[in-house]
Amino acid sequence: MIEYLLLPISAIPFPQIDPVIVQIGPLAIHWYGVGYIVGILFAWWYARKLVATDRLWAGKASPIKGNDIDDFLVWAAVGIVLGGRLGYILFYDFARYIENPADMLAIWQGGMSFHGGFAGTTIAMVLFARSRGFSAWSMFDVIAAGAPVGLGLVRIANFINSELWGRFTNVPWAVEFPNGGPFTRHPSQIYEALLEGLVLFGVLLFLVWGLRKLRAPGFVSGAFVAGYGLSRIFVEFFREPDVQLGYLLGGWLTMGMVLSLPMVLIGIWMMARARPLVAAPTS
DSSP: OHHHHOOOSSOBOOOOOOSEEEEETTEEEEHHHHHHHHHHHHHHHHHHHHHTOGGGTTTSOOSSOHHHHHHHHHHHHHHHHHHHHHHHHHHTOHHHHHHOGGGGGOGGGOOOOHHHHHHHHHHHHHHHHHHHTSOHHHHHHHHHHHHHHHHHHHHHHHHHTTOSOBOBOOOTTOBOOTTSOSSOBOOHHHHHIIIIIIIHHHHHHIIIIISOGGGSTTHHHHHHHHHHHHHHHHHHTTBOOOTTTOSBTTTTBOHHHHHHHHHHHHHHHHHHHOOOOOOOOOO
């Protein structure tokens, strides 16, 4: 209860931004949905740019073509939405959706899991790469390279929606969320937007364009997986756990940490196993 009393003298006012950008009759466009759409479109545009730049692929053409990226766009959207929704249902609020199965389709009400979306997109990439006859590792890399932008945008949308806020705090940048009680909290959505979006994208940008790590299939995507896992585990120390789950094992552990730790280990393994492509001979 002492934490409840440790409130700052002043806090950052919560910006009164309507979660709905525009509404025409029953049709409403939300910042949350726009974040997903812009993120997917950016990843598509950026992936096309990467596969078209030969110098990033040991001096030879990428095994993936621009039309492959175009065709995968639908696969990615389906993997993100289905995986994200199923992940949230299974890991975060299974009991509720079993009692109210119709709510499973109400995506506009919120309830998406990154880990589920990640799994869904990964399955989509593996199946798509096999159907086109090129390495899934390279597919992982070109998609992962641009993925942080979408993550950052969706976290900003979470902030606008006043959801997934942080724990009680008295830091000078604390925010009193309109539906977070009469207490100031960590703006954990912004922490995630900065780490999972801006910082992680900067790291991958350096790996792709500075160190040319697309030449070692699996390295860039491994850095993304491990980087996201580390970022999420860090932010979980400031983020309020989902009310229906609370802390696991009666302590400080959260579901986000449980799901992110394997990502760190898998990402490290992916980077360790990555081997450079053979450079194209020069005349």
